[in-house]
Amino acid sequence: MVSGTDLAFWTLAAIAIVSGWRVFRTDSMVRSAFLLLLSFIAVGLIMLLLRAPYLGVATIFMMGVEMMVMALFMVMFMMNPAGLNPMNMVHQERFAIVAGVLAFAGLAAAVWLTDLPHHPLVAGRPVIRELGMELLGRSMLIFETAGVTLLATMIGTVVLSSRSGRFGPADAGSLPPTMTPGGMPAGRIPKKRSGGHGGHGGHAPSAASPTAGEPAHGHANDHPHQPPEHHA
Amino acid sequence: MSALRALAAAAPVAVFVAVGEGTSDRVDDLCLRAEIERVASPRHASVLLVAGGVRERDVASLRRLHDQLPHPRATLCWASDIPAHFGTPRTLPPDAAPVPALRELYRQLLTGEHPSESDLLPDEPPAPWRGIGEYGQGGKGMMGGTPYGRPMPMTDDDLRDGLALDAYTLRLGPFMPTLPAGLVLTLTLQGDVIQHARMESPPLWPAPPSSPHAAHAAAVREVEPLDDSSILHKQGSSAAASKGSKLGDSDATGSSAGQRGQDDSRYTPGIARTLAHREHQRAAQHLRGVARMLAVLELAPLAERCRRMACAIQHGDSVPIAPLRRALVRSGAFAAIPAGLGQLDPPMARALGGAALRAAGHAVDERLYDRAYRELNFRVLTQRDGDVRARLHQWLDEAEQSMHLASRAGDLAPAAASHADERDVGHDPLPADDAANMPAPNHDAFATLLRGLEWNEAMLVINSFEVAVLRRMYRPPKDPPEEAGATHHGHAM
């Protein structure tokens, strides 16, 4: 006997889990960010099923913004954001799989073995009104603390990410890691790079050569790459 | 023909125009017709109209452009030799009317009488896509390598805040509608901020130098190179610039005119006609420039209105400019342009000349030396700031002044009607392509102007110059250009 709600729940749960898994399995960073968003939307809809209308919709709303920003950061920092070149961006995969499975198994066992209390939400309870009263009533201090934390985050974010720092420009003395042993002097960074990708700069420019006769679309880069400055 | 196709056939023909040498103005006029819809992207077009001759080096781009049109598609070559390796498109002589031909071609395309043209280039990636390399990425290297035939992006310095991320180089033109026809640029972008800019090819003249079939063409040609600063250079001193810049300094202007032996010109109906004609051409040119800028400001309807006015003026109608200016002020076009954008420093302004020079506050104008103009109390209009906004103001001011001069010339003419002598104004016309004998700016003015700008601002700056000025910014490459230049991104529109 499967009710409509159950069917909806399991469908959404499947969407949340599968898209959450695909996040780490797709080459395109933009797809990866929006797959995570899909996972969040599915969880948001499950919250609607759980009769948390404000939380559910707010999750979708907030995660929409967050994943948009996430996608922009991915494109900014990744050298291969569209995943048109397959490449391996995974390390210690076996360990990670084991850890993930163990975490799931542990949590599942805990869920299974615990005698969970069953006091479901009373139908007809004005949950949004109660949430508002709680937020701006007895739990005002908590809410305000969250607000102040967010303000502090904003300030901290600007301070951390801006160029001008307390001791001069943040990128002064910036040293990229080396590609080849004995290449750029980067004393503190162990020479252990093998995969051929990772760091985003400081690689020998010699390989860059414009190719001939390509038709429409693609990257091109024909100005000489300037090696980063050394202030150190 | 199905009902759907019949309905589609009744629509305006969606035309992407590949503007060649000397046809830009005629194409502008042509696209005012309701039967034609000029589209900004080849993806939205049914017919590719190749108007005017295409430079040898642009043929490759034209071929790529052709393949970007969706089926059903057709090509019409108007006033243009069929470019090499371009199949057998339909052609049209320069004096034929293109609108009926376009409509007919479009109708035949929809009924199937004219089969949709096939690709000119093979539709395949430049290198095998996958399967080579450590991760199957299809080529060697990840950083700075060229997997599957495409170079990977590399980090580059950043002008905005020093976050040195991947730079992206792309090539624009020569058929991109946002840019003057024929202009080819290579831009290196960080995000949408321009790190380096280079003019690969100068823009083409908007009207032919001398063609019997285009009634107004010759006059346009006279107006176009009327680059007033060139006189200064002929006289070889920047002192003349300061002299000339004093507005009421009749001595300076008089003596210059005297040196050039123009004192004996008398005001006649013939002169009045020629002068009015020239001023109309000048006003029309400026309005077309304004239209280009308005398009960048996302004011397409006002841009069309501008082009319609230009077309009417070019055919001798008298059209008031003031309502257009009021419409522009109401639209916020002036306020939208950041102050100081594309500002020229004095040496650069002097080297570039034209309305850009006057917009930078230098009262330099060829017409000061012409008695016909002096009799009309001609005085040079200038702006102060020398930025994009000032150049927009300058174009409008000069267009208005030109309309005024033209009408005053007509009013004055009967008084001197006894002289039947049909002398021309502008006896000593400047050489046609004065870019050759103008000293080019001694640094890359174009790159300097665009560096650090964001995309939209860069488009505003480029479109705030006349073609003559842009051509003067062109600096041919020192070493012979690799023809592999066409391998850039090549958004060939």
Place this chain on the structure above:
Amino acid sequence: MSLQAILLVAAALIGLGLYGALSQKSFVMLLMGLELMLNGVLLIVVGCWSRSTDGDPKGQLLAIIVMAVMAVDMAIGFALVTAVYRKRQVDVIEGLTTMKH
């Protein structure tokens, strides 16, 4: 849709998030893993609120706090990524082996 089922789904999301956070080389992808784990946490909180507290508003409050934490961790995470990139020009974890400079 029992509480157990909800918690199992949440556990799966947490497990996947942990896998992602541990296995990805890129900082930004690591943040994605953290977000996915927080997604599971959010589901746990709302599930428990809905199924075992009679709908006590404090449960919803906790969910709001979790969402605020998500926002904070994203913002600070990206700021750190940017700061590290400025300093080292790297966006992968292997590029960062010391906390100094």
Place this chain on the structure above:
Amino acid sequence: MPWLGTLVLLGGSVVFVAVIDSLAFALIAQRPPVNLMRDALLAPWRAVAVSLVRQQNRTEHPDRLNWALAPALYLALAGIGLAVVPLAPGVAVIDAPTTVVLWGAVETLTVIAVFLHGWSANAPLPLIGAYRYAAMGLPIMLLSMFVLIGTALPAQSLSVVDIVASQHDVWNVLRQPLGLFLFLLLGLSLSLRGPFDYADSADLAGGTAGEVSGAARLTWQLARHAMLVAFAAMASSAFLGGYLGPVRAGPWWLALKMLVLITLLVGAGHSLARLPPSRMLTVLWTVLLPLAFLDLAQAGVVALW
């Protein structure tokens, strides 16, 4: 059956948008007044026919899935946006207690749809359009939410149905005139028009839509029009009393107000200049966002009164 009424409203208004769009263009461009009305009435249908006859092109290695999904998502979001608007007292397709927040989610996801549309073509000009829109869309969305919360204050509810009902005595536009102005900017942004068209703009040769043709482009244009309709419905309901009117409240009042707002926005889209993005961002963050705070504060004070 509210959904049927909503569909009729959507269809009719989309046609109206298309017609008024070409008419406004022709009038502002001062085209010779020959067949203007006839051309404007026929233009949308002809455009549909042209798009359907035309092949859907492709670029080199596009993100096919997202390229196909983006227009559909945009259209679906417009539908959801319209569905939260009540046609008559208590009659809305989606009548939930949090429809204002849902509308906010629609705004957010619209930014994503437009971004994906530009991203997926794998071509530079659409991509620049996509970035620009994302940079611009987020602050505009932020300020629109402040403004909308302002309208929720007098209603003491996050439901659009209640917000309309709360305007029985006085419309929100009188209580919060600043709010309507700020909210209208969002309408231009959501439907990619004129001064807020940073995605599909002329300086990018069509921007995100610059590489699409055929049915995909048709869907995209349709979705843009539908989003304008949804926005007009939302703005009418949040500020102009929605279905309320001097006599006999009903959907006709809503439709009338929508047509007025659509005409206003289409006219503004064709006749106002667009600022360069960096300048617009400065204006958004330093002028318009504080104005939205002001509006919210003022709405709060008025609501407490």
